[in-house]
Amino acid sequence: MRIIAIETSCDETGVAIYDDKEGLLSHKLYSQVHIHSKYGGVVPELASRDHIHKIIPLIQSSLNDSDSTSEDIDGIAYTAGPGLIGSILVGASIGHSIAYAWNIPAIPINHMEGHLLAPMLEKIHPTFPFIALLVSGGHTMIVQVIDIGKYKTLGESIDDAAGEALDKTAKLMKLGYPGGPLISHLAQKGTPGRFRFPRPMINHPGLNMSFSGLKTSAANIISVSRNDEQTQADIAYAFQEALCDILIIKCKKALQQTGIKRIVIAGGVSANQRLRKSIEDLAKEIGGTAYYPRIEFCTDNAAMIAYAGMKRLKISKKSNLIIQAKARWPIDTLESTSF
Structure with a gap:
């Protein structure tokens, strides 16, 4: 067929x-x-x-x-x-x-x-059920995937999607579009600890997320900071760290609540290498396995x-x-x- x-x-x-x-x-x-x-x-x-x-x-x-x-x-x-x-x-x-x-x-x-279902295109793919972090420019949600056609949304962003926050922050930094890959590349040259952004809703009992406050905090710091390359790299590093922390903390809660040990990341932002490493570390921590599609199938x-x-x-x-x-x-x- x-x-x-x-x-x-x-x-x-x-x-x-x-x-x-x-x-x-x-x-x-x-x-x-x-x-x-x-x-x-x-x-x-x-x-x-x-x-x-x-x-x-x-x-x-x-x-x-x-x-x-x-x-x-x-x-x-x-x-x-x-x-x-x-x-x-x-x-x-x-x-x-x-x-x-x-x-x-x-x-x-x-x-x-x-x-x-994009990870199913790979030779090594997850079996059902699994937890999926679907993170893109338009959507950010944590989904319990029971089977094909059987989905339960456990949490989602109540405002900006993670990818949207990346794009808007990159625009404030005058980096260009799309913002995700540009911030990720710039963050590799960043200095840890120079800036720190908030992690909204990480202590909230549910699995919903928020990125609007993170974006606003970045806007405030960008407006009063020098526009040299190192400062931009440091801001990009701190922003990426905060965004990944929010996603990982919520994913860990989802895995703990469901008892599932397989986690998938998909969507455009899943191409982010820092996020992939964080998901892999989380999977190892709980004795589970992380899955994701190859880069060309993320977007x-x-x-x-x-x-x-x-x-x-x-x-x-x-x-x-x-x-x-x-x-x-x-x-x-x-x-x-x-x-």
Whole structure:
């Protein structure tokens, strides 16, 4: 069984082809960073327009690379949300159009589910159940993954997402966009102890998180500090340490409360090497195991959508012409399935 997948939830156009026996056959990704960087963030209208220009050539390229034709494809998966509604509509509309033309099912996929299942693309992957830290530019949440389609959100950010806080702080520091990789690179030259930022809500009994106060504290320090390279590196180091501490403290509580010893990190911020090291240290501390996707599958991509789509296609091949596009789509509301 072979499936093609489309990812257009934000500012990256992705297409992938996945075979249930041969694995990932093609993985194409076009980033719009060069378009949005001069604005310091994603401009939704520009994002959706660029998806329109890039999606069809990427689909054709993926088919060529995988030596596939329309007759080889058994279904098409597309990101139906959450994300920028204009961008989602591009992928959803094209996905359904292809499904109708090729007479195959169209499978709407939750973008967050795609991220949660991204580590399954690796040879060494977790078994169920596991705790997942899903951390990106738009979402930060701790999820108990019982099975595919069975998710329980244990905690989430009550304000800014971790990735959003990184981007906004990088903008205050005039580093550019996207901010996460820039702060991470700069932090490697930072001096420990020169600055210290607060760790909001770490003593709160629940698993919810907050990053708005951390961002505000950074803004205050940046406004009164010199703008030399070492000072910026020291600020980046302190900010990254605080952000990682918040995430690790909450993850440790989640593991203790559930008794689960497998932890996954996914989403764009999971590419941060300091966070990965912290997760690995936490797993060793509790006698557990940490898992994460390779760097190319941390950010938005169609490979994870293809994997999720294949799993759902095997359960049901039913399809209709209703195009699903949701700016918000809580992962807890997904249909519970067992594979």
